[in-house]
Amino acid sequence: MASNKLRVAIAGAGAISQFHLIGWQAQADVEIVGICDPDKDKAHARGEAFGISRVFADMAEMLDETQPDAVDIITPVGSHARLVRIAADKGVHAMCQKPMTPTVAEAEALIADVGERVRFMVHENYRFRPHYAELAQRMQDGEVGRLRHARMTVRASAVWDYEGKEPFLLGRQPYLTDFRRLLVFEVLIHHLDALRAIIGEMDVVxxxxxxxxxxxxGEDVALIQLRAENGALVVIDADIAAPGHPPLPTDRLELLGDADTLIYDRDRITLLSQPDAVSQHDLTANYQACFTGAVTDFTEGLRSGRKFQTDRLDNLKTLRLMESIYRAAGVEV
Structure with a gap:
């Protein structure tokens, strides 16, 4: 970067882009130099809302015209590889939304093509949610001793709700109806990455x-059994077609060790040996915080040269875990 001010372009003006842009507004010495979307009306609307004057329909044109240091790619998964390659060819660092690519093979090819020409991070933000970051730290601090068993429960009415009520996720992202891999690919990939940050690497049983x-x-219910590197049994029980549950997934995670049990339940974390010492979380605030946290990690990584927490090589491990679940379930990947 030529100066301390980071020049960033935004590719994609869909629903999620507002959370990215709020995250960018929280960064010091960052200038958003342009925004693009094939639907230029959407790009204009986001530009007006966030004070971005230069609007484009094409990312390559935007990069040529604005000469940014980095681009934040907030587009459907099928476009990620092409857009990251365009950025790399122009010497522009890239962060792209998760999943990196539809398949592990495509991700491996993309990583090989980009090489070390530019920095490349995947915006996988669950590990940046304050409650999951706290759990990771407390596990690193040894609060439960040696982990023996973990169980994660995920519930939402995201794709199926009471009669006459449009499911939230399908209303926001109707294209998900056609995804042949849905719950694990689109939702649980977040939880898999968070679990990796909390308890380490796992294999699918x-x-x-x-x-x-x-x-x-695609699927909207999943029962998954994994084994952590230390031998601990890990179970994920997920249902996003659960009427009456909140529209966005709510999670419960039990971390049972040989010394204590740590439980995260929706908005609170409790160590069972200290039942009155509850760590309370504001989930609405945490939703934005994880977007801001990922953007901050990308920004600070570019400036310092340190590894991104969700660097493309780290995220590849999450993709491989996701794909292993489909193989174990007999689903073609």
């Missing part, structure tokens, strides 16, 4: 997937 909403092509 078994997986069973199901579908409640008949309009979907």
């Amino acid at each position: 078994s997986a069973t997937l199901d579908r409640i909403n008949p309009a979907l092509k």
Whole structure:
């Protein structure tokens, strides 16, 4: 970078882009030099809302015209590889939304093509959620002793709700109806990455997937069993077609060790040996905080040269874990 001020371009003006842009507004010495979207009206609307004067329909043109240091790619997964390659060819550092690519093979090819020409991070933000970051730190501090068992439960009415009520996720992202890999690929990939940050690497033992909403092509229920490197049994029980539950996934994670048990339940963390010492979290604030945290990690990594927490090589491990679940469930990847 030519100066301390970081010049950043934004590719994609969909629903999630507002959370990225709020994260960018929180950074010091950052200038958003342009925003693009094939739907230029969307790009204009986001530009007006966030004070971005230069609006484009094409990312390559935007990079040529604005000469940014970095680009934040907030587009559908099928476009990520092409756009990251365009950025790398122009010497522009890139952060792209998760999943990096639809398949591990495509991710490996993309990583090989980009090489070390530019810095490349995946915006996988769950490990930046304050409650998950706290759990990771407390596990590193040894509060439960040696982990023996972990169970994560995920519930939402995201794709199936009470009669006459549009499910939140399908209303916001209707294209998800056609995803042949849905719950694990689109939602649980976040939880897998958070679990990796909290308890370390895992291998898939078994997986069973199901579908409640008949309009979907992919799964909305999953039961997954994994084994951590230290031998601990890890179970994920997820259902995002659960009427009456909140529209966004709510999580419960039990971390059972040989010395104590740490429980995260929706908005609070409790160590069972200290039941009155509850760590309370504001989930609405935490939702934005994880976007801001990922953007901050990218910004500080570019400035300092240190490794991003969700560097493309680290994120590749999460992609491989996700794909292993589908293979275990007998789903073609």
